[in-house]
Amino acid sequence: MTPDTRARVRVTPTRLADGRELIYFDDSEPYVSGGATRRLDDPRPLPDRFAPAADGHLPTGPELRRDPLTGEWVAMAAHRMNRTFLPPADANPLAPATPGAAYQDGEIPAEDYDVVVFENRFPSLLRVPGASDEVTLLDDEDLWETRAATGRCEVVCFSSDATASLRTVSPQRMRTIIEAWAHRTTALNATEGVEQVFAFENRGKEIGVTLHHPHGQIYALPYLAPRTARMLETAREHRARTGRVLGRDVLEAELRHGTRVVLESEHWVAYVPFAARWPVEVHLVPRRDVPDLPALSDDERADLATTYLELLRRLDLFFVDDDTAIPLPYISGWHQAPARQGREDWRLSLQLFSVLRAPGKLKYLAGVESGVAAWVSDTTPERIARRLQEIA
Amino acid sequence: MTPDTRARVRVTPTRLADGRELIYFDDSEPYVSGGATRRLDDPRPLPDRFAPAADGHLPTGPELRRDPLTGEWVAMAAHRMNRTFLPPADANPLAPATPGAAYQDGEIPAEDYDVVVFENRFPSLLRVPGASDEVTLLDDEDLWETRAATGRCEVVCFSSDATASLRTVSPQRMRTIIEAWAHRTTALNATEGVEQVFAFENRGKEIGVTLHHPHGQIYALPYLAPRTARMLETAREHRARTGRVLGRDVLEAELRHGTRVVLESEHWVAYVPFAARWPVEVHLVPRRDVPDLPALSDDERADLATTYLELLRRLDLFFVDDDTAIPLPYISGWHQAPARQGREDWRLSLQLFSVLRAPGKLKYLAGVESGVAAWVSDTTPERIARRLQEIA
Numbered sequence: 001m002t003p004d005t006r007a008r009v010r011v012t013p014t015r016l017a018d019g020r021e022l023i024y025f026d027d028s029e030p031y032v033s034g035g036a037t038r039r040l041d042d043p044r045p046l047p048d049r050f051a052p053a054a055d056g057h058l059p060t061g062p063e064l065r066r067d068p069l070t071g072e073w074v075a076m077a078a079h080r081m082n083r084t085f086l087p088p089a090d091a092n093p094l095a096p097a098t099p100g101a102a103y104q105d106g107e108i109p110a111e112d113y114d115v116v117v118f119e120n121r122f123p124s125l126l127r128v129p130g131a132s133d134e135v136t137l138l139d140d141e142d143l144w145e146t147r148a149a150t151g152r153c154e155v156v157c158f159s160s161d162a163t164a165s166l167r168t169v170s171p172q173r174m175r176t177i178i179e180a181w182a183h184r185t186t187a188l189n190a191t192e193g194v195e196q197v198f199a200f201e202n203r204g205k206e207i208g209v210t211l212h213h214p215h216g217q218i219y220a221l222p223y224l225a226p227r228t229a230r231m232l233e234t235a236r237e238h239r240a241r242t243g244r245v246l247g248r249d250v251l252e253a254e255l256r257h258g259t260r261v262v263l264e265s266e267h268w269v270a271y272v273p274f275a276a277r278w279p280v281e282v283h284l285v286p287r288r289d290v291p292d293l294p295a296l297s298d299d300e301r302a303d304l305a306t307t308y309l310e311l312l313r314r315l316d317l318f319f320v321d322d323d324t325a326i327p328l329p330y331i332s333g334w335h336q337a338p339a340r341q342g343r344e345d346w347r348l349s350l351q352l353f354s355v356l357r358a359p360g361k362l363k364y365l366a367g368v369e370s371g372v373a374a375w376v377s378d379t380t381p382e383r384i385a386r387r388l389q390e391i392a
Numbered sequence: 393m394t395p396d397t398r399a400r401v402r403v404t405p406t407r408l409a410d411g412r413e414l415i416y417f418d419d420s421e422p423y424v425s426g427g428a429t430r431r432l433d434d435p436r437p438l439p440d441r442f443a444p445a446a447d448g449h450l451p452t453g454p455e456l457r458r459d460p461l462t463g464e465w466v467a468m469a470a471h472r473m474n475r476t477f478l479p480p481a482d483a484n485p486l487a488p489a490t491p492g493a494a495y496q497d498g499e500i501p502a503e504d505y506d507v508v509v510f511e512n513r514f515p516s517l518l519r520v521p522g523a524s525d526e527v528t529l530l531d532d533e534d535l536w537e538t539r540a541a542t543g544r545c546e547v548v549c550f551s552s553d554a555t556a557s558l559r560t561v562s563p564q565r566m567r568t569i570i571e572a573w574a575h576r577t578t579a580l581n582a583t584e585g586v587e588q589v590f591a592f593e594n595r596g597k598e599i600g601v602t603l604h605h606p607h608g609q610i611y612a613l614p615y616l617a618p619r620t621a622r623m624l625e626t627a628r629e630h631r632a633r634t635g636r637v638l639g640r641d642v643l644e645a646e647l648r649h650g651t652r653v654v655l656e657s658e659h660w661v662a663y664v665p666f667a668a669r670w671p672v673e674v675h676l677v678p679r680r681d682v683p684d685l686p687a688l689s690d691d692e693r694a695d696l697a698t699t700y701l702e703l704l705r706r707l708d709l710f711f712v713d714d715d716t717a718i719p720l721p722y723i724s725g726w727h728q729a730p731a732r733q734g735r736e737d738w739r740l741s742l743q744l745f746s747v748l749r750a751p752g753k754l755k756y757l758a759g760v761e762s763g764v765a766a767w768v769s770d771t772t773p774e775r776i777a778r779r780l781q782e783i784a
């Protein structure tokens with residue numbers, strides 16, 4: 001029997017002490033956010049993020065600069081807001097609050113929660129009140145274009161259990177996470193100046209993750225990211241040449257041969273892409289042409305919850321060392337249609353990849369990849385697919 | 393007095409036992425390659441690289457596949473040639489040969505050398521005899537474009553001393569390395585199917601370097617790398633709009649303000665770029681409009697030798713921990729004009745950058761960078777420049 005993952009999510013927006021938004025997505029009775037005895041006001045003495053400094057200066061947000069050699073925007077996050085209240089290195093800011101504690105380092109003022117989304121305290125992108133999206137020239141130089149790095153960075157807590165991982169949550173909780181992603185995509189797409197919403201997860205110390213409490217992130221970008229712009233351009237060229245949606249043709253070719261297909265469900269297909277760049281790489285796509293997460297039907301979301309979990313289960317069996325499965329360090333991200341263009345050409349996909357090429361061995365990006373973005377894979381897509389097929 | 397770095401380089405091409413090319417660049421009497429008693433024929437029983445296998449099959453080279461979602465070529469190097477003769481993990485294949493030894497694991501059959509370039513034994517790019525540069529479709533699918541990963545991968549040994557580094561070589565030796573880069577650029581640009589020559593160095597275990605003998609690499613690519621294509625496109629747009637060379641305008645703006653200029657010599661300028669992406673990043677460019685290394689004058693090469701060494705000296709003082717300077721792990725690469733187009737729009741530059749953001753702390757490429765190529769810097773170009781200026 002398919003687990004019942006029908007959405008029963010209660011969404012409760014609140015504010016933290018410094019004005020940041022925090023939103024509870026509760027899926028279980030008694031809803032955490034509904035029980036006043038368990039949800040707290042943020043007790044921390046955080047100053048308002050946008051209050052003037054002691055010298056009267058208004059806070060400045062992060063900045064974007066256009067690389068004159070490539071035309072690409074680069075965010076400079078050193079102009080970050082007041083970092084006085086950095087938690088101690090061993091603290092877990094995603095842990096639920098401890099009942100009765102007078103002060104807590106955590107970001108989430110509730111004694112328990114299901115799924116929570118909140119604005120990152122030290123964001124790379126932030127719209128400071130009064131910020132303009134206009135381009136200005138530094139020192140009047142035509143080639144030195146800057147603008148405010150407006151947009152937003154959010155954190156998504158997948159579970160209140162610091163020892164869990166996305167793979168170990170229940171199908172019901174995974175469904176709630178999907179609802180949270182879709183909710184934030186809709187809200188952020190509608191926000192002033194946002195061009196693209198990218199929801200992603202970094203897992204594993206091998207890629208620099210130091211906070212192991214299961215969580216993901218959402219970036220609402222005030223420009224089209226270079227890879228997204230390239231994908232959109234490629235999809236538009238394909239449409240102009242063939243009249244068809246590129247993502248659909250890619251999927252149909254994969255299904256026609258099946259060589260690299262690693263997982264199929266009623267509404268979803270996972271395959272290793274034809275030109276996989278990473279030692280492990282899988283794309284998970286809907287069977288129907290859908291531009292983004294909010295456009296998924298109820299059935300597609302329910303199916304995604306169980307299919308995503310099954311994919312993560314198999315990926316954690318990909319590498320085995322001395323009969324012990326190695327939890328896969330990975331990066332996963334939802335490629336969604338841009339906020340203000342290209343919906344008709346875009347097709348939703350989850351890209352999940354790993355830098356681990358063998359137990360204890362990482363793929364490093366060296367000169368040819370970091371310098372000129374010429375990619376070299378040390379394996380083949382078919383080899384990756386065979387391994388995932390044999391795990392099934 | 394400026395050290396005399398006038399080129400006195402003797403170039404001696406030879407072949408290794410398996411047919412790979414090896415070229416000595418000697419700059420000191422008695423020239424190593426000229427003394428028959430010191431240069432050996434490769435004594436190893438390596439089979440011809442291109443000989444048929446026991447089953448009669450001809451070897452296949454690496455493959456390129458076009459990513460249908462971005463249009464970019466990705467090299468698949470798993471189809472590598474016979475790897476039977478892998479040296480033991482602790483061997484140093486770049487060490488000079490030991491006099492009198494019957495067999496040696498090293499790649500260089502000479503008892504000493506100044507600078508040596510040879511074809512990588514396990515290349516990501518290789519033209520197998522008879523290979524065509526035509527695109528073919530895998531399984532007849534329009535979206536599955538493949539072609540032979542022709543081109544060439546070479547190794548450049550900077551010194552016969554395994555404990556040296558590029559920073560510690562003499563100005564004369566640095567000049568010889570520059571001659572070797574220029575020589576190889578000219579030769580490879582003229583090679584069938586080559587579109588671009590990229591000479592680079594990866595230094596430091598932090599970026600995955602396991603062989604610490606000082607060396608660099610040269611990739612001759614049979615396609616324009618994505619970042620190079622983007623840079624060329626941007627330079628062409630600039631020319632169309634302004635009638636000027638983009639790289640020259642970028643340099644002039646830097647010189648006009650000086651804020652990010654960190655080193656100046658008669659012929660060269662080093663600056664931190666306006667939109668630096670990495671925790672440490674410097675561009676080193678000639679004052680004159682020059683498309684590539686072969687186009688540098690004798691004086692420019694001589695000046696480059698000392699200026700490059702001075703830049704490396706300062707970079708190794710960038711991070712200090714407990715009064716101890718931390719040798720900077722870095723990637724450096726020469727952005728040269730493509731082989732068959734764009735020479736009039738291109739301007740030579742060395743890009744040198746590091747993933748180290750503090751002693752013991754690395755910048756990792758996480759979801760937003762690896763997934764959609766949206767870059768976030770945690771510092772500012774001006775802060776990087778100030779540090780390099782204070783070292784001077």
